Amino acid sequence: xxxxxxxxxxxxxxxxxxxxxxxxxxxxxxxxxxxxxxxxxxxxxxxxxxxxxxxxxxxxxxxxxxxxxxxxxxxxxxxxxxxxxxxxxxxxxxxxxxxxxxxxxxxxxxxxxxxxxxxxxxxxxxxxxxxxxxxxxxxxxxxxxxxxxxxxxxxxxxxxxxxxxxxxxxxxxxxxxxxxxxxxxxxxxxxxxxxxxxxxxxxxx
Numbered sequence: 001x002x003x004x005x006x007x008x009x010x011x012x013x014x015x016x017x018x019x020x021x022x023x024x025x026x027x028x029x030x031x032x033x034x035x036x037x038x039x040x041x042x043x044x045x046x047x048x049x050x051x052x053x054x055x056x057x058x059x060x061x062x063x064x065x066x067x068x069x070x071x072x073x074x075x076x077x078x079x080x081x082x083x084x085x086x087x088x089x090x091x092x093x094x095x096x097x098x099x100x101x102x103x104x105x106x107x108x109x110x111x112x113x114x115x116x117x118x119x120x121x122x123x124x125x126x127x128x129x130x131x132x133x134x135x136x137x138x139x140x141x142x143x144x145x146x147x148x149x150x151x152x153x154x155x156x157x158x159x160x161x162x163x164x165x166x167x168x169x170x171x172x173x174x175x176x177x178x179x180x181x182x183x184x185x186x187x188x189x190x191x192x193x194x195x196x197x198x199x200x201x202x203x204x205x
Contacts, residue, residue, distance in 0.1 A: 022130055023061070029123040030065040035106035036116040037072060037082070044082035047113050048072055051120050059127055064102060067091070121171050128168035135160055 033055070037047045057073070060066040071090035075082045084103055091099045139157065142148035169177055 022126065022133060026123070026126045026130060027062050027065070029119060029126055030060050030062055031106055032109060032119045033116070033123055034065060034068055034072075035109045036113055036119055038084075038103070038106060039113045040107060042113045044072075045076055047116060048076045048082060050116055052076065054120055054124070059123060061130075064099070068099075125168060125171040128164055128171070131164050132161075132168075135164070 033051070037051075038044055039047065052073070055069070057066050057070050060069050067090065068087065071087045072082050074090070075086050080086055084100070087103075088096055088099065135157070139148060139153075142153070
């Protein structure tokens with residue numbers, strides 16, 4: 001028997017599974033991208049030049065990955081060599097030992113520079129999915145707490161969905177791309193219908 005309390009626990013566990021899987025994949029892809037840029041015996045500055053206009057620090061959620069990306073980007077912009085010696089300068093004394101071990105961990109992933117564009121594409125795709133997930137979870141929380149304002153939040157939600165899904169489609173191919181393109185209008189329509197029901201219920205309170 002599933003009572004209200006058990007149902008809430010199950011929902012929390014299910015949300016945690018979704019969040020854990022996406023965030024795990026995102027962190028792993030962040031590491032692959034960074035490991036590929038820093039691939040030994042390759043031109044790291046040239047590697048970064050391939051993706052400099054595609055990625056920003058906002059694409060990295062993990063603190064260490066974000067800080068490492070900023071260091072790499074700064075070195076590139078200053079026409080300095082991207083290597084361990086120069087990167088270490090961006091970390092304080094408490095972080096250096098941990099970072100050097102992490103640097104070795106990145107290289108042990110054995111990424112290759114030939115795959116950099118592919119890794120970046122997957123990371124951008126996962127970033128869009130994370131944004132969609134976080135948005136929908138936030139809306140669910142607002143609705144459950146009676147804090148969702150149809151007047152203030154609805155148009156922002158639709159614009160966000162359009163922008164994020166359109167960005168997501170850029171990084172999809174084949175059947176997956178067709179699926180999102182085909183079903184996006186249906187997604188918006190369904191969202192409108194659900195929120196219209198919510199608004200009507202809100203008016204009757």
